[in-house]
Amino acid sequence: MRERNRTQAAELHRQLAALWGTRFGQPSRAAGHLRKVLEILPHDREALMQLADTLEETGESEELDRVLARLAESQEGESAERAWAFKRRADLAAGPLARPDEAIVLYRRSIELAPDDVEALGSLAKLLDAKQAWRELLPVLQAR
Numbered sequence: 001m002r003e004r005n006r007t008q009a010a011e012l013h014r015q016l017a018a019l020w021g022t023r024f025g026q027p028s029r030a031a032g033h034l035r036k037v038l039e040i041l042p043h044d045r046e047a048l049m050q051l052a053d054t055l056e057e058t059g060e061s062e063e064l065d066r067v068l069a070r071l072a073e074s075q076e077g078e079s080a081e082r083a084w085a086f087k088r089r090a091d092l093a094a095g096p097l098a099r100p101d102e103a104i105v106l107y108r109r110s111i112e113l114a115p116d117d118v119e120a121l122g123s124l125a126k127l128l129d130a131k132q133a134w135r136e137l138l139p140v141l142q143a144r
Contacts, residue, residue, distance in 0.1 A: 010040040014047065017054075027057040045077065052088075061096040065089055072109070083113035087120045100127055111143075118144055 013036040021030030034051040037044055048071050055064035071077060072085035090106035093099040107124035111117060121144045128137040 006040050010037045010044065010047075013037045013040070014050075017050065021054060021057075027054045030054050031058060031060075043074075043076070045071070045074070052085075059096075061092050065092050065097060068092070079113045083110045083117065083120075086110035086113065087117065087123075090120070090123065094123065094127060100131070103127055104131075115143070 013033040017030040017033035017037070020026045020033065031051060031054045034047050034054060037047040038051065041047065048067055052064060052067045052071065055067060068085045068089045072082050072089060074082070077085075086106050087110040090103045090110060093103035093106055104124065104127050107120050107127070110120045111124065114120065121140055125137060125140045125144065128140060
């Protein structure tokens with residue numbers, strides 16, 4: 001597919017996703033079109049962000065985690081956006097995905113990028129407290 005056709009096809013799917021998601025209230029259909037955008041333009045950050053929002057709405061935690069991982073690991077993103085993606089992944093790991101050890105690692109990655117994020121620090125502190133990891137907990141509480 002030529003570049004112009006690819007761009008047009010991606011834009012068509014982006015518009016369809018917007019209609020399904022906002023006007024018709026069908027986030028699952030919107031997610032399908034956003035996936036098509038990403039098949040055509042795999043590094044489209046806007047489509048990744050929109051897909052993350054849509055997957056959160058539909059409760060598809062596993063796929064949301066994969067999309068957020070792409071955003072977090074991308075070196076193209078701003079550090080605030082990457083920190084948000086790491087924190088959101090950590091929230092998923094601590095909650096619906098039930099992977100607290102992974103959540104600890106992800107909160108730390110988020111805090112490396114946004115050291116003043118008291119919400120991430122608080123969530124990390126709760127996990128470390130529950131794990132009774134006192135040596136690791138002390139500096140986190142001091143940072144708050």
